[in-house]
Amino acid sequence: MGAHASQAHAILAKIPLPGCPPLVVALLPTNGKETADDIHLKHLQIHMMAGKLKLPVVAFMANGAANELAAQFQMD
Secondary structure, eight states, X not given: OOOOOSEEEEEEEOOSXXXXXXXXXXXXXXXXOOOHHHHHHHHHHHHHHHHHTTOOOOOOOOOSOHHHHHXXXXXX
């Protein structure tokens, strides 16, 4: 049987204008078993796609899970 997602990574875009809330531009399904390297690779892919569209990436954020924080440190 196929794998089922139990979680989702939300990719948000924030337009730098007062009163403009962040917008969800993608929800990526996950089963929560991704490693820091997996998440880091996803961040690099998003950064590359944004570059092609000439969209500046200001920050990536994590929810506090150890693997997501480790991926953040890899971006620095």
